Each structure stands twice: as structure tokens, then as C-alpha cells.
Amino acid sequence: MRAGTEQAIPAGGLIPTPSQTVGPYLRIGMEWLGAKDLVAPGSAGAVPLVGAVTDGDGQGVPDAVLELWTPGAWGRSLTGDDGSYSFTVARPEGSSPHMNMFVFARGLVRQVLTRIYFPEVAETVRVDPVLASVPASRRETLIAKWDLAGSLRFDVRLQGSDETVFFAY
Amino acid sequence: MTLIAGHPELRIDPDYDSPEYRSSAKRAPRQPLVLLADSLSDGARPVFGEDLVRPTDADLTLGPLGEAQGQRINVSGRVLDSEGRPVAGQLVELWQANAAGRYRHAVDTHPAPLDPNFTGTGRCLTGPDGAYRFVTIAPGSYPWGNHPNAWRPAHLHFSVFGRLFTERLVTQMYFPGDPLLAFDPIYNSVRSKRDRERMVSSFDWDTTEEGWALGYRFDIVVAGHLATPFEESGGVGR
Numbered sequence: 001m002r003a004g005t006e007q008a009i010p011a012g013g014l015i016p017t018p019s020q021t022v023g024p025y026l027r028i029g030m031e032w033l034g035a036k037d038l039v040a041p042g043s044a045g046a047v048p049l050v051g052a053v054t055d056g057d058g059q060g061v062p063d064a065v066l067e068l069w070t071p072g073a074w075g076r077s078l079t080g081d082d083g084s085y086s087f088t089v090a091r092p093e094g095s096s097p098h099m100n101m102f103v104f105a106r107g108l109v110r111q112v113l114t115r116i117y118f119p120e121v122a123e124t125v126r127v128d129p130v131l132a133s134v135p136a137s138r139r140e141t142l143i144a145k146w147d148l149a150g151s152l153r154f155d156v157r158l159q160g161s162d163e164t165v166f167f168a169y
Numbered sequence: 170m171t172l173i174a175g176h177p178e179l180r181i182d183p184d185y186d187s188p189e190y191r192s193s194a195k196r197a198p199r200q201p202l203v204l205l206a207d208s209l210s211d212g213a214r215p216v217f218g219e220d221l222v223r224p225t226d227a228d229l230t231l232g233p234l235g236e237a238q239g240q241r242i243n244v245s246g247r248v249l250d251s252e253g254r255p256v257a258g259q260l261v262e263l264w265q266a267n268a269a270g271r272y273r274h275a276v277d278t279h280p281a282p283l284d285p286n287f288t289g290t291g292r293c294l295t296g297p298d299g300a301y302r303f304v305t306i307a308p309g310s311y312p313w314g315n316h317p318n319a320w321r322p323a324h325l326h327f328s329v330f331g332r333l334f335t336e337r338l339v340t341q342m343y344f345p346g347d348p349l350l351a352f353d354p355i356y357n358s359v360r361s362k363r364d365r366e367r368m369v370s371s372f373d374w375d376t377t378e379e380g381w382a383l384g385y386r387f388d389i390v391v392a393g394h395l396a397t398p399f400e401e402s403g404g405v406g407r
Contacts, residue, residue, distance in 0.1 A: 029264025
């Protein structure tokens, strides 16, 4: 949207409240709701999801909040001093299992939306309309990887040559 | 810029790339956004139980040793969708600086006093009519390092949930008549005056309590499934 432009609001509609950054002090407002475990750790099908949020210099973002949104469960985790985060998740249902993730941080005037696909989805890209709509060169940024410890790893790169794909919605 | 199909109303949110707001330089995405083709059908939504919050969580003036210092204010309003329907039973989170302009947070080094009776955090669930209400202290303005002699206008941070993930919103509530609004890069990251003013509360006699507290009203409208502007080049712009 260009500077100074105003979008027409339909008759009877309300002007939405604009977004503002969470700022550097989000922790005092959002940390109380610990919801890192979408499923109980150790339960059947539970896997750790780990990663880091990094900025354009590759530095960890220590003041970010991540929220996972799935049809069955919701979760929230704050990044640590090095930008790392963790959840406990289970593989969602469906032929191309995925979870929506919002990232809020100082420096983001509005949250960004990305999507975490499970590793097995790489072969099913043709049946997933969202993944198929992403330029092939950037698709990998949406697919989590298994690490040697048996965790799923998904890094969020806000900028850089391998910037994570973020969605308009 | 052309519009894709959908409701004619549009995002009124600021551009991620907001150069006047220095912290965005290394954090705002640079690549074009990709339109999420199936957001309309996505069933992701939060469900918060009534036992998530206590009634006292909405009164920030209640400290462990006594009452917080500063000007008491009642802040109330409704959470609505863009068609005016109430968003009921959803979580509203609030955080803010104290009366002196200081946050109870390790990285806030502003040399202003902390108040042992003020954490600056609260939450509540909206009622059946979408209504929320907080009792708190008017926050102070505070300096920040964005540019020389930079001061944030007094504000409350609000985090609200709609019914769907596409309605998720974090914003800031400002106060009417604040002279710092004109100079604030974060407030002005919203380029339209009409839209910026949606973030400014109004003074409210109905919730002003005689001999006790001033009232401010702040309705929050969460946008649902909105069309997204596309740049002529085919990329998605904001």
C-alpha cells in the first residue's frame, strides 16, 4: 500500500484497527501464557519442534513471539537470548501436513505469517496448492527438516538470501 | 496496483518496510509476500477456556503491597469484526509502561523509577457482546533510541484474538491530543490519517468515575478475510 492512500470501506463496514509492533517489551505481556506443548511431551506421536529466528545479519532475534495455529491446537513460544525457540507438536492430519506460524517481534510493524510443512511433504508438492504457488527456489524455506536428535527443525530467516517465505492472507 | 477478488476492503496495516522505524531495517522481510491461497478454508483457531484469566487480571492497579502510583484510568471497548459483529469469549492481553514511563523489563534502561505495585500487564476475556474492560494507570511517555530526542507517545500494547487466525491483531492504543503522535515513527508507520486515528482512544464521560478515575474508550476491529493489494509487477505489496 502506498503512502497516504486510503482503502474504500464498504457500506456498513468498519475500518479495521491497524497493526503496530509488539515492541521490545512483549515478554511482560505475552510470556504468562505458556503454550509450548501442543501435545504432551512423550505422548504418542509427539515430536520436538526447534529452530531460531534470525535477522538480516544472521543474528538471533531475542525478542520474538511465535504462535502456531492448527485446526486442532494452538501454541505460543518466546525466543531465547540467541533467538531459539521450541515447541512440542504432533504431525497434523492430511496429505500435506503443515502448521501456520505467526512471528511477532520488535522491528515488525505487523506479524509475519509463514507455514511449516513436515519433511515428507516434499514429494507431495504437486497436491498442495500453497506450496505449489511458492517459487520453487524458495519452497525449501517452508519445509522442516529432521535433525540428528530426532527433532523437527524450522528456522525463520526474516531477511537474507534464504529469507523464509511469508504469506499475505 | 490492482486488487484481487474478494471483499473490496483492504488491509490498512503498515508496510513492513518502514524506514523511519529503525528496528525494521534488519527485520522487515524483503521478498514479496506470497498470497496464501487457502486461508479462507483453514480451520485454525484458538479456544481459550473461561478459567484462563481471573477477574483481578484486568485490574493493573492492584499491587502486592498496595495501589499502583499514577492517574487511574478505566479503559474499555469492544472487539468487533469488520462487519461490526462482536468477538465473544476471546483473549485480550495488555502491557504498558508505568506512570513514569518505565517498563518492568530487563532491557528497559530508562532512568525513571519502577513502581513495586505495578507490573504493567493484564488480560481478560471479551464478554458476549465483545466487551472488555481494564482498570490501570495512565502510562508515561518515554525516550527511545530511534533518532535524536525520540520519545514514544503514551500508549498501551493490546494483543487480541478474533475467531480465525486471519483476525489475529497486536496493536497499540494511544491517547487523544498527545503532541508526540505527530513525531512517532511507529504510529506514523500507518500512512493514512484516517486509519491511524483508529488507534487513538477517546475520552469517555460514561466510564469516568466521579472522584476516582478517568475513562477512555477503545474499540478494536479485527479484519477478517480481506483482499490483498498486488503490485503491477505481480508481487504482493503492502
